[in-house]
Amino acid sequence: MSKSRKTAKKSVTLVLACLFMVSAGLSGCGNASREESGTDAKTPTNNTAIDHSKPLTITVFDNAANYQGEQTGWYGKLLKDKFNLTLNILAPQVAGDQLYKTRSAAGDLGDLLIIDNSQLEELIPAGLIMDITHRVKNTKYLSKYMDDHFKPFNGAFDKVNPDGKIYAMPTFEADTSPTTYSEEQPYSSPMLPWDYYKGVGAPKLNNLTDLLNVLKKIQEKYPKTSDGKPIVPITLWKDWDGGGMENVRWLSNWYGFEQPDGTTTIQLNAKGDVMPLIDDNSMYKKILQFYFTANQMGLIDPDSASQDWNKVSEKLTNKQVLLLWYSWQRGFYNSIERGKNGDGYVAVPIADSRIIQTSDAYYGNGRVFAIGSKAKNPERIMEFLDWSVSPEGLRYYTNGFEGFNYEKTADGKFKLTEAGQTAFQKNTPVPDQYGGGGYQDGQSKINSMIMSDFVKDPDTGEFYNNNYWSSTLEANKTALTSDWQNTYNAKNATDYYMKNKMIDIVPNINTSFGVDSSDIKNMRSQISDYVKNASWKMVFAKNQAEFDQLWTKMQTDVGGLGWNKVLASDTVKAQKIVQMRADASAGK
Template identity: 80%
Template sequence: MSKNKKSARESVLVSLAGLLVVSVALTGCSSGSDNTSSSDKSSDTGTSTSATQATGTIDHSKPLTITVFDNAANYQGEQTGWYGKIIKDKFNITLNILAPQVAGDQLYKTRTAAGDLGDLVIVDNSQLEELIPAGLVMDLTDQLKNTKYLSQYVDKHFKPFNAAFDKVNPEGKIYALPTFEADTSPTTFSEELPYSSPIMPWDYYKGVGAPKLNNLNDLLNVLKQMQEKYPKTPDGKPIVPITLWKDWDGGGMENVRWLSGWYGYQQPDGTSTIQLNAKGDIVPLIDDNSMYKKILQFFFDANQQGLVDPDSPTQDWNKVAEKLTNKQVLLLWYSWQTGFYNTIERGKNGDGNVSVPIADTHIIQNSDAYYGSGRVFAIGSKAKDPDRIMEFLDWLNSPEGLRYYTAGFEGFNYEKTTDGKFKLTEVGQTAFQNNTPVPDEYGGGGYQDGQSKLNTMIMSDFVVDPDTKEFYNTNYWSSTIEANKTALKTDWQKAFNATNATDYYQKNNMIDIVPNINTSLGSDSSDVKNKRSQISDYVKNTSWKMVFAKDQAEFDQLWTKMQKDVVGLGWNDVVAVDTERAQKIVKMRADATATK
């Protein structure tokens, strides 16, 4: 499973390429299917039956390579493997992915300056606000009318989102399609596990007595005990209590940002200097009472006790993913991270990563991404054959396309049951973790290697499959829920007297679920953009120094110096912009709650 520096900000899922959102006693990872109802079947040419194709106006005889500029991707190059074969066979299309996560942020500046970002672009909301007036993305309003699947979401999802960009889109045209949209409601949270919360290996936690955790100090103590009792994996790999990584960092340390949410404060997308709670209180990152400082102190304390992975300053996310797959990390904090190790078979033996609540936490959790999650799909204004690109996007949102992305392919990852629903196969339960070899007829290679490298969706897996009447998310199939009644899950349920982690936090008044707001917050002026960039670099670098400071005195000195230095870099100007944006979010949350 893979995630990049910004996909962590995608409220749900975030999910991953072939993204998987995982529950407490999770199954294997996933990615879509070719099983469709008769009305969705491909034509004799092997292409999809979107409305545009049905008119006979699209010629698939010539190979088409689509250049995809993709902020969500962790991979750069040609999409190969089983997913690449599907796209080639159906559309005669090859995806060539350009990934800023791999090539660097300068890629965006270089390509926009040249006037051609790509044929298909997946960018952040703030970038879309720049691309519309620059004429670098197409107006999709008319094209969407001819689609079979996307057209059903135009009025409910696409129009309201694009209308929010009124300063650069006064006519309310549709230039972009938000990512990871759930078709539930603006205030619903569907998942069994909050996006970020304390998660640990159940067997190791029980092995040290499963002590109640009242605060972060208790967490450090139990991590120390587990480290001493379980220093290595069965095959001799070192186990680390906490592992950190730099390559997702934005306005500060991304790892710090998400642990701040355990204590009720988020850093809203589109900002880099503030944190916001469910009540609407706004606190600057560098405030002495900020949750950002509290979590920096936690990581510093952990390092002082020898609990932080020494690889942290130099490793990237891919290295962390390897460690998660090998069960080499004791503390996880993203829901989807459990999918790197948890399987049904392991769960039967009581083995897997589960939620372990800390009594003094009060989590802030965004609802399902009904409005989208901070990124968009758009078609570049100089795109080669935009009709074929739109046909491809429409297929991505067909039952067939969504199944391929979220569940893999029928006969390998899952099979149909007698009641017309789906069930993961034994191979499908572990195909991601094991990178299981794929039969040549499906494209060959490893399953994980061949997953969609787009690493994002338009509609999410929290949309109901019309054929099964269940979410596309494999974890919420009735068959998976039944299979997940393992020793791991039932033992956890008995210990915490709750059905799942979300249920526990709600029963104990330890979570605030807020509407997931996805909108245009405005783009920075060139002056603010420069100031924000300098401040972000300074805060990131100083934060890492603080975590690895030699003692508390150095930690405090670095913090005090940062508070003073960022003011000279224009801190007050950037905070003013971010505060205004946060206030817009507060108002929109109130409006969404009032109209639910």
Template identity: 80%
Template sequence: MSRNRKVVKRSMVASMTGLFLVSAAMTGCSNGNANTTATDEPSGTGTNAGASQTAGAIDHSKPLTITVFDNAANYQGEQTGWYGKLLKDKFNITLNILAPQVAGDQLYKTRTAAGDLGDLLIVDNSQLEELIPAGLVMDMTDKIKNTKYLSQYVDKHFKPFNAGFDKANPEGKIYGLPTFEADTSPTTFSEEMPYSSPILPWNYYKGVGAPKLNNLDDLLKVLKQMHEKYPKSPDGKPIVPITLWKDWDGGSMENVRWLSNWYGFEQPDGTTTIQLNAKGDIVPLIDDNSMYKKILQFYFNANQMGLVDPDSPTQDWNKVSEKLTNNQVLLTWYSWERGFYNSIERGKNGDGIVGVPIADTHLIQSSDAYYGNGMVFAIGAKAKDPDRIMEFMDWLCSPEGLRYYTNGFEGFNYEKTEDGKSKLTEVGQSAFQKNTPVPDEYGGGGYQDGQSKINSMIMSDFVVDPDTGEFYNSTYWKSTIEANKTALTTDWQSTYNAENPTDYYLKNKMIDVVPNINTSLGADSSDIKNERSQISDYVKNTSWKIVFAKNQAEFDQLWTKMQKDVEGLGWKDVLAADTVKAQKIVKMRADALANK
């Protein structure tokens, strides 16, 4: 998998709350230990907007369109809506987003071949390693010294990360700023729900007796029972037990990749042929005992039982997100998917989607992304006005920039409390789900429609806001925790005797938290790159055929054929390369644990 989809997708549900809701996973930076508040931030266009730079050094009188090449984006085109107006008013800039997830991966090849990827780049670590020697990214070492917020992270975060590109960057210059960095510790997992675990609608699950789930077969049985009892949503829309989508597929079938985590195996970013567990065991994807095959079998069995959405082979993520918003899907597995439906108001009525553990699972979960999470912000070598781009990135790392990005507008989405902390307003509790109209003064349009389409930040929302002393992530605000003491919350807690899913998995020794490693795993040679591309295309296409095979005999035939065919595509070469990458991860995790 060449792209870190975890970062890309969990960020879809920023600025929401509700039971076990991972709010504001679209993350940004804070000012670290500085005591500067939002009142010190720039406002309006003109030289004032450059307050984080030398006063008067940046001219904002001319409008600037920044072309953003963005692997994290699920949207292509001009940033409009309230966030677009905010940036226009503050910096006189407009973002024009180029999204490979929309336009296709060929976009990267085309633009790099032309020698100009864009002005602001959000690319994979492996791509940065290619772009540095190609001269397509700018050295930010000197420019970052003049920033107000970014400069605080140079020694702690940026220098160590860039030093990892030792072959492409022997002088240790700063070319990329890692995304989604936490300010906790390298071995801390702060979230109240693991990234990938079984999630079901609580009222429907209880409606069929809430039977204990011992294994995946039990999960399929309860999905069938739920679907038979609840075939349609309250507003008459058809419910599907499981829905899948293709447009996130990278080195393999993405929907298979993340369910493998339930049984302790992950597919490291940048690899195509392997899965890895917490002990450091490396298992080829096409091994008959691989977790990849186990999950393919699960989806196949589900389809044989009529439980897989027939739209799955043709729909894209946008269609899936509509179904999630309408509560038309019974099984979800990404923690952030709860945000499309959950709300405090629904929670008061015992309604919402929640974690439902399966007894034989043993999850693997990466710790907080202290060192970043697979992508970087960079400035293109031919960028128009790089000083203004740097200024924009610096503002993203300010308290004001982060508050807007993660929680919207004070007075609309949230308000200050008497004790100096923050509290979501009634509007803010469901602005994303309802796509609540935004007042004209903020830019109008729907709130969800107008959110930042960059879909990535440099530091995560697991950083403390200097004004409130709490994470920027509103799920962990004192006020949100109090508000979330709903019928849904208390019912779940009494059922599982735990505060939240993470607490449950830890108490029952059903999870391995591994240090989150963010480094360059080495660029592929041209031969390996070509072989990897052929193998990944073949594996993901065949995986879809396997899921929708007409019977078990065809499943087995397709699986066996895939095992044989990939050998002729250079499987052994790519497997060897991926094994080296995995061994580097294993060593770095061991070092992190030894030094924690």
């Protein structure tokens, strides 16, 4: 939620769901970022050293946010009570990509920034990012991650950061190792409702054709939910599209090809082979063909071309969608209580697939937290960020309130309360003492973290991710999990794919590829727009002949948009990824 540039955008949805189951104007902004020196650069670790008497509103420019405006609800009250702090979120996903160009050209993106790696590389020499080296060094919690996490990442920006200063902290970093994969489910793999799948005989899936056929059978047997809402086998949405059609991108992973972050024209496999997106043998074309065939069979949600992610998430909560492919999507519906009745989404492997899966995001996943060079209260922003990676801050972000969402067990660990098991799904009312409103409504709208929930809580020795609490693992020994485990002779999906040699785990690479020249940037934008639009047309083509015609036309037309030049640039990026993965695997 490697992960795409949209993944961080959706990553909080990932975390929350998993709780339960640049422009020419930059050149005029200055030549160097704001430097830090002396005592002013130090962030006190003792909160009493910072004056909280005056309320502070922080402008947060946030590529990850799906919401624009003031943070309200229980998380808003928490920050107000603790730090006298209010977050005002600016979201390009809501306001449009022009927001970045406008504000960067004006010389002030905001106080706290959650931006893409590529934007960071533009903004450092433009003087819009603050050097926070000394501020991080003098924090209580962030400083623990400085040498192993922040320095290697910032050091990779050597062209714009030759002195190796700390300008940013990557998002969703794990504290495991650069080659470990900790999750019990691949990030993208086929999942179906277990009760419906069994209801049509649970046939073995040998290939994508078998998947389509079983979806058709389920659709015919289970056309509506218990309250009369229509069930759709596959639902798609446009608002996460980046360098292609995002819903195509992630199913390509099922057959060993990923589209690296920052690229538009290529897919890459675990061996390091580069495949142009528009090659007739590309996995991109294979998955487009899969969706086209699905639509011809009446399996694609008719709302797909017009709906956004928010509408999709409602359908997931209502069990109106049959095929899921992001691991965290299960969290919109699965619960321990439902699992006891054998109800929930589970992995249903396809025999001819071989998944490519990146390891834990030890160095982050493509976005960063940074402080704008014109921020007036950087010490209070750093105080908030330092708290956000503390045990208390991570518990609030990932698991809500002790006593409401979870409670301590006799052995000093945690377990979810009954309310906590479904608070996100049901948008459970929050007690007034915590701020009232619905639990999901009040979640952090920043939609991103510095350290992820794959960091261990020092008080419990367990990940903050409650799916991996010993209490949750025990509670999850339900009819659903037991039946699945007995059927597939594995403890979880990752275990199954590993045992059957159906997955390749590659080191997660988070780095800088350099800033595109203005020519490449313009070409990339035009190619991306064309490929996205053409892809959607192909999915909904009236017949195979039109699909083939659109594909051939796209191959020809993108050539006139500079395809070969962008392809050459992306191939260089791929070669860097391959080398860095080899180094990580070798422990370098």
